[in-house]
Amino acid sequence: MAEQTTRVMQARDMQKTSIQQKIASFLGKAGIYLFLFLMAGIVLFPFYWMINSSLKSLAEYRLSPPTFWPNQVLWTNYADAFTTANLGTLFKNTMIVGIVSTLLSLVITVLSAFAFARLEFKGKELLFAALLATMMIPGELFTITNFATVTNLGWRNTYTVLIVPFLVSVFYIYLLRQNFLQIPNELYLAAKVDGTSDIKYLWKVMVPLALPTLISITILKMMGAWNSYIWPRLVANDEAHRLITNGLRNAFTDTTGDVNYPVQMAAVALVSLPLFLVFVFLRKYIMSGVSRSGIKG
């Protein structure tokens, strides 16, 4: 009798704890979602505020408390922003620099990575280690001398100065070399036996197999041109060669006080739009490139 009571009580206890556990786990989950939604809201808020502000009239923007969606949507801000910041020329310049430097950079990277991955030559390991060592040095250290170099070469205020100094990225060479090394050497030797030239083999076999890495490099390089600010401002700050980020900062020098924020935010939104499109369609490549690199652009 006594034994039975204890057993019933035990069973009840277990049921009780399992219900408690369920409630605790539900509350835990709810807490996790609450935290994530809150943080996601904070992360998204600047984007929402940018779009919201960019569609308001100046009078409405100055209202306090603010409106959370414009009473009257003003698309003309975007047209104003386009002309005020001269975005057309800036877009064009940035695309020229971005595309040319990406293409040249890809060629150089593929050739170097191929040499390091497939060819044998004296001092290969030493040279590769030396290249990797340069990655530790902050870019500012190079900029001082490079500024003098491009000035002496007469490259100031040209497209060349925006393209050439950054064509070689040791990191991209490293990334692609690792990728090339995964391709079995037998393929290369078989191609040699068939009398295929190195270039043909590189183009027909290695490049297609390493395509995801090449796409990652392309995206990071294009984003780099889009977001670069310091070097372009230093060496090509003329109307004809100015790049988009620099141009945006130049067109709206005042950030505080009574600025025409709606137009400014419209310009910011226009500059951000291509990045969003790239993000939406090519997220996979960016994320895989980024997780291996830890560098921005």
Next chain:
Amino acid sequence: MVESKQQWKAWLYLAPAIVLLLVFTVWPIINTVVMAFMEDYSGLASIGGETSFRIGLGNFTKVAQNADFQSALRNTMLLCLITVPVSTVLALLIAVALHAIKPLQKALQTIFFLPYVTNSIAIGMVFAAMFNVIGSVGTRRPLISSYGIINDVIRFFGGNWVNWINSGSDYWANMFVLIVYIVWNALPFKILILLGGLTSINKQYYEAAKVDSTPRWRVLWRITVPLLSPMLAYVIITGFIAGFKEYTSIVGIYGESMGPVHAPHRLNTMVGLIYDSLASNNQGRASAAALILFGIILVVTLINLWVSKKRVHY
């Protein structure tokens, strides 16, 4: 025969990269070190045929004694010491939370990655707009038309509005805005790396903890953090390196004056200082400052590596 043929072929393939690296990477390293030890050297003067300079540590002592350098160093250090721990802890919590859920995980992950693909100048301008007060701030009887959305939120919860970035604003208010922006910007990369690390942790550890009904925070501190320590070390080191090179976030919010209207250059950083020296045609001092920056980054990285050698479980 094949061997010798490969030799010159390899160098041929490497030629474009090597030529460019020699001109734009190797030469700058040598030249910067040399210039840093040449006192009173100016590129402009040397073009004019004037070559009066002395060899010595003068540039380093001049840079170190410069008040601008000291404030830049302090700003950079403060930003690093605050933003790196804050963003790492937040990223860890978000990554762990993301890892614990199933529905909506992909969507939320995408949202948290979004700040990564932004232009730091452009979004800096958005942050400036959010903190900006429209009206005559800093005068005795300010007439305010809009307090800015952040102040509106503070007022909604019964607080007092703050002059964040306008004329007459406080140094720490300026820093607060910068810290918020830098943390916001630093989160995506850290979340991505930490989440990647979490997915590779063996599930058995968590099953064992579940059987013992270990509390959640204890699981986080005793299981997740130690197993995640290589990734944590990685995001902390890269975070410090990026923090010491902070520059464009400040330009985004405050413009090229690197400070609020009444106190320009107050928020200048090490990198900003290097470019200022360069703009005033003082290559020697710019080089010395760049070498000091490199030294600091090297030391911090080595300390981090040393600490992680002791603490990190591989």
